Amino acid sequence: MLGFLLRRLLYMIPTVFLVSVVTFIIIQLPPGDYLDTLAAEMSDSGGLDEGTMQALTEQYGLGQPIYVQYYKWMSGILLDGNFGISFERNLPVNDLIWDRLGWTFTISILTLLFIWAVALPIGIYSAVRKYSVGDYAATFFGFIGLAVPNFLLALVMMYVAFKYFGQSVGGLVSPEYLEEPWSWEKFVDLLKHIWMPIVVVGTSGAAALIRIMRANLLDELYRPYVVTARAKGMSEFQLLLRYPVRVALNPFVSTIGWILPTLVSGEIIVAVVMNLPTTGPLLLRALLVQDMYLAGSLILIVSLLTVLGTLISDLLLAWIDPRIRYQ
C-alpha cells in the first residue's frame, strides 16, 4: 500500500506541473494584457500614474519573455502563497477566491453524496427487478438525465420553482439573509436553496451511475456463489447486500475519479445560471475582462483540487480492492 501511495504521488508531480503550464498558457492567450486596459483607463481619467505602472510591470514581469512571467507567477504562489492581484477589483486574489472555492467544493461534494444516495438503491433495484416498470422508469430517467444539459435543467427548475412554488430563486440564501451572520434560520434557509443546484448538477452523474451499478450487479447476480448462498437458505435481502452488491461496488467506487471533474464543471456552469456565490460567475467575469491572475488562479486551484480528489478516490479504491494495489 505504501509503494502504491508513493507511486501515485510521484505521478502527480508531472500532472500538477502540466496543469500550471496549461493554465498559464490559457491566461496568456488573449492579445494584450490587463495593464494595457488599465493604462488606457487611467489616461482617460487623466491620472496615468507611471510609478504604479512601473511597479506592476516589474512585479509580474509583464513584457518579458513568457517563461520569466511564468516563473514569477509560480514562485509567488509557491513561496509566499501569493496568487497575484485581481486587476479589475484591485484586491489580492487571495481575498476573493477562497470563500467561493469553498462553496464550489462544498456543493460538489454534497452532490457526490446525493448521487451515491440516489444511484446505489435505484441501481440495485433495477438490476434485481430487471425489466420491471421501475427498471424502465429508471432507464428512462437515466437517458433524460444524460440528454438534458445542466444549465437547461437549472433554468427549467428555476422556472418551475418560481412559477408554481413561489420560491425566490438564485443565490444560496434569501436576499434578506445575505448580510446576516450565521444563525439557525439562515441555515434552514440555506438548505431550502442548496438542494436545487445539488439536484441539477447531480442528475446526469446519478443517471450514469445507475447504469453502471445495474450493469455491474447484473454481471454478478447469476454467478454460482449467489446460487450457493441462496441454497444455504440465506434471506434474499441479506444475500444481496453481503455478496453481489459488495463485488459490484468496486467499479462503482472507481467512477468517483471521473465523476468529480464533471461535477466541478457542472457546478461552475450551473452557478452562472443560478447566480450562486461560487467560482463560476467570478471565473466567467474574470475571463471576459481578462483579469488574468484571478482567472488563472481559479482555473489552477479548481484543477488541482480535482486532481487531488481523483487521487483520493484512487487510494480509496486501492484500499477496498487489493487487486489494484499489487498491479
Added chain:
Amino acid sequence: MTSVTENIPVDNEPQAPELLGPRALMWRKFRRHRIAYFSLWIVGIIYFIALFGDFVAPQAHDERNRRAIFAPPQGIHFIVEEEDGSRHFQIHARRLQMEIDRATMRRTYEEDPNDIIPLGFFVEGHEYDLLWMIPSNTHLFGPVDADDHVYFFGSDRLGRDILSRIIIGTKISMSIGLVGVAISLIVGVTLGGISGYYGGWIDNIIQRLIEFIRSIPTIPLWMGLAAAIPLDWPPLRTYFVVTIIVSMIGWTSLAREVRGKFLSLRNEDFITAARLDGLTDWQVIRKHMVPSFSSHIIASLTLAVPLMILAETSLSFLGIGLQPPIVSWGTLLKEAQNIRTIIEAPWLLIAPGTMIVIAVLALNFLGDGLRDAADPHAH
C-alpha cells in the same frame, strides 16, 4: 456450370440457408432494436432539416417584426366557419391582436378567431439558395400570402420567428457535432493506434497525457480557451476554433478504445499470420486490424456527437462560444438567460431546449443500438 445447376430439381432439396455478410447481420440485429431504429429516422430527419433549413423554415430567421415582440406560439386550426354557418376545411392560423398595457409596459396578445391567415404547403416566401447554390423561394409550410407572419413557436425580443431560428440553428449545432467528431476521430485513432500497436514508452506517455486531460475539469478549461477568442473574428473562424475546443476532450475516450482493440488484436493468430506473410505494419493495420473494429469506432463516434453538441450549447449559452450573428441552439438559449425573460416568454426556453433534448436522445439511442449490433457477444 450454370447448366448443371439448372438440372438439379430444386423442390426436393432443402433450402440452402441464406448467407449473410457481417454487415447484413449487423443491420438485421440493429433493426431488431426498435428504439435505435426509430432514432435513426429522427436523426435522419434532423440532418435533413440541417441541410434544407431554408426550405423548411417558414420565415427568414433574421426578419424582425416590431409588431410581434414576444408573440406567443400560435396554434394551427383546420376548420373555418363562414358567417352563414357553413364549414369547410382550410388549414389556418388566427391573427394575433396586440395590446400594450401602458402602465406596466407589457404586451398581451390575443388570437382573433374571425381574422384567419390561410396556411399551405410549398408556398412562396423569402428568397434563399437551396444547398448554397439553387435560388428558390418555395417553402415547405407557411402562410399562403408571403406578407403574413405566423409564429408557431412564438417570437423573441426582436419579433423574430423562433421556429425558423431553431431550424436554421440546426445547421450549426448538428454540424459542430460532425466536424468535432471528425477531428476527434483523426487524433484519437492516430494516437490510440500508435499507443496500442507499439506499446512501450510511447504508450506510457500517451496514456499519461490522456489521464491528465481527463482529470482536469473541462468547463473552466474550455471557458479559458473560448474566452481567448477575439470578438471581432469572422464567424467562420470562431466556429472552427470552438469546434476544435469541444473536440479536445472527445478524442481521449476514442484513443483508449482504439488502444484496447489494438492490444487485444495484436496477439491474435490472424494478425501474426498476416505479419509472417510479409505485410508491412501499415498494411496489417489497414487491411486486417481496422476492419475488425471499425464498427465499434462508428458506434463510439455516434455517442460522441451529442457530447459535442452539448458542449457547444453550454459555451454559447455562457456567451463565450459562438456569437450572436451566428444562429445555433446555444445562442438561441442565451436569449432565455434570466428568469424574468423565461417567466414572460417561456417558449424561448422550451422550444430550443426540447430540440436539443430530442437530438441528443436520438443520437444516444442510435449509438447504443449500433454498439449492441456491432458486438457479436452481446446478449
